[in-house]
Amino acid sequence: MTDELLALVGPDLREDVARCAAAAGYRIRTAPAADCRRDWLRAGVVIVDVEAIGVLAGLGPPGRDGVIAVTDHEPAEEIRRSAMNLGADQMITLPADEARLVGVLTGFRSPSRGTAGALALIGGHGGAGATTLAAAVAAVASESSRVLVLDVDEYGAGIDLALGIEGRSGLRWQDLTLEGGAVRASSLHRALPQVNDHLSVLCPQRDNARRIGVDAVTATMDAARVDGDLVVVDLPRTFEAITNAILDSVDLVVLVTTASLPGVAASRRVAARIAERAVTAEVAVRGPAPSGLRAVEVADAIGLPLITAYRADPALPSRMESGRLRAAPRSPLGRAARTIRGRIGTADRPAA
Known part of the structure; x- marks a missing residue:
């Protein structure tokens, strides 16, 4: 407390x-x-x-x-x-x-279990790697906590694809119906596609034009946090009602960008929109840097603190084609994911 x-x-x-x-x-x-x-x-x-x-x-x-x-x-x-x-x-x-x-x-001052944290990742530009980093953070976090991943990017490839579970059965956003705006997290976990016993994913249904509801997203986030789940959200760069509602609910936003001049230019605009919601935001910079920009220079130019910098892994796309993403502890992606995960507190509830 x-x-x-x-x-x-x-x-x-x-x-x-x-x-x-x-x-x-x-x-x-x-x-x-x-x-x-x-x-x-x-x-x-x-x-x-x-x-x-x-x-x-x-x-x-x-x-x-x-x-x-x-x-x-x-x-x-x-x-x-x-x-x-x-x-x-x-x-x-x-x-x-x-x-x-x-x-x-x-x-009320006596010790009690608190609610878990919530984190959102958003790309500063197309191809920045936000979905990959979000998947890595979720995978790392599931080693010690129960994690719910929310993919609300209706026009993205899908974080389920990055995690290698796109073919698994379970509810998608368009299947989720709420009575009175309430949802029970424990029941939801059992109904969703799962990477493992600790990591569940709620993402859009492909080829379904029905939009995701704002109330469904916020009710799901709230229920998961109250139940002790760490929530990781893959955000689109469209600042519509859902994006704004999530920015008003999370503890930290990580803006992901590459170390390039076009990446900085686009990311500055996204950072300005995030700033309108008065949420804590930091930047993750993915190399290499064709123009020789250092990560701290990129962060300064965007106007956000630097949370982590990491090198691109040339072999990662081929590995993801043949199976789900793995964020090895000593890999650049794994180290970046663990740094970000360490910034978000969770309830005193280990993964069971």
């Missing part, structure tokens, strides 16, 4: 909540209820008021532990039900029950 408290409350209750949070030893963070997706799962505790409950009831974030509802008046029964659906099993009246709120907050 982190020491950060997310307060989704109006000005009338903000001082009361801040006082109680400080007494219980929390750092307080505020956000509008309509735009709290990234912080909803990350915060140790979330406090919501009646207005926020109404907003969240329409958005349908995943239920979670550590949610407390506060009010300065007796709420309607409908609000109580909505609060319970969010995971709030207590409704505390302020300022009358400040001592009770401090006690509840203190109780």
Whole structure:
């Protein structure tokens, strides 16, 4: 449990909540209820008021532990039900029950399993190698964690192809139907194509023109993270609703580019669009460098920190033609994948 408290409350209750949070030893963070997706799962505790409950009831974030509802008046029964659906099993009246709120907050400080991380990779230009690197990161992560890979690039070759499982049976995005925006991660894993017991892949169905739904993507991501899965997303370079929703949900975006002048020029535009979503982003640079550009120079020109640099493997395409990608620990791709994987925390839940 982190020491950060997310307060989704109006000005009338903000001082009361801040006082109680400080007494219980929390750092307080505020956000509008309509735009709290990234912080909803990350915060140790979330406090919501009646207005926020109404907003969240329409958005349908995943239920979670550590949610407390506060009010300065007796709420309607409908609000109580909505609060319970969010995971709030207590409704505390302020300022009358400040001592009770401090006690509840203190109780939440005991250690508990947190939600897992989420990472997105996006190419700065065509042929940058984002799908290959995403597949390598997922394969490396599955050595120690359960991993769900989401391929939302409807016009790409498919990360299932990179992982060598394109012919395996299982649900694709167009097969996924959600009731009430909810999905259970454990059931989903069993229904998806799998690389192994720890690595499942959800990708578009080839030759199916039906678009992937934004709600399906966000509900799947939320359910997987709550269940302790590391989520790896292969993003398209089209900044449509799905891409923006994912950027608002992940912990880190890795922009993949080659060390070339055209690659830098295209990647700068993609980086600018990522910056609009206020998400942490870093760049992975794949060599060789025909113009002699160093990886740090590429990163500086794009305007993002350098997370890793690695050489291209000339033999990789032929190996992938004959079988699935393998990111050997000492290979350039394997080292890059392990560096990226190391930046994303997971829940204390090993792969079973």
